[in-house]
Amino acid sequence: MDTRTPLIAGNWKMFKTPREAARDAAALAKLVQGVEGVDVMIAPTFVCLAPVAQALEGSSIALGGQNLHWEKEGAFTGEISAPMLKAVGCSHVIIGHSERRQYFGETDQTVNQKIRAALDVGLKAVLCVGETEEERDQEKTLNVLDKQLKGGLKDISFSSGDDTLVVAYEPVWAIGTGKTATDEQAQEAHAYIRQVLAVLLGKELAKSTRILYGGSVKPANIAQLMSKPDIDGGLVGGASLDPETFSQIVRFQ
Ligand code: PEP
16 A cells, blocks of 8 residues: 555646646646655646646656547547657546546447557556446446446556556546545445456556545545545546645645
8 A cells, every 4th residue: 555656636627728727837836846755647638738748847747638539640630649648748648537428428448448549658547437426326336336447447458566557436426516425435436446456457456556536626625535545646626726726635644
């Protein structure tokens, strides 16, 4: 467990112009300068990646894409590929966010193709999984997690000691709603995810893979969430948009 460095990742969704994103990335870099023992990543929109990469030069904050296409290039209007993300300075990419599953038809199969494409170029894949409110009410949470993990990771192998996979548990009902899963609910889901990862990838990798919690993470709840043994960080939407607020989350310990 000690081997899992916490990761606090900010998903900026469809917010900020390139100028605003570069300004906020530079501000964040200053605010988290010198913070040790925690990795930080931000994922701005595609058009903001280049200016944010420039603003982050000299900082240890990593850059991530919010999505990608699985082909390297081709006639896919409006899409961005893994080599393109890599070339602009990304080290991470978020894959299968619930908003993409919900509004853009993403399936476990496309998630699987996208993870492969990311790994092919050495991008770290942040695989998002999580149940809807209805699924939780019907006590299907663990089945949903099982299906999304097995589908998303189908036939993909990782080398041991690899940190190229990050899983984000994001209960859909907690995203952008102000409702946070209790730390017990989150811990239960995280422990289950680690158990499934052990079956799919082996015990060693399951132990070293970071599992982030996402869903209305705020400065006020991060420490409590992080106190749980299987919660290794946060994927933060709304509260990542303001550099000062996000830096407080990064400084949770
Ligand atoms: C997210 O978009 O991944 C997310 C968790 O959003 P929020 O923090 O706003 O709930």
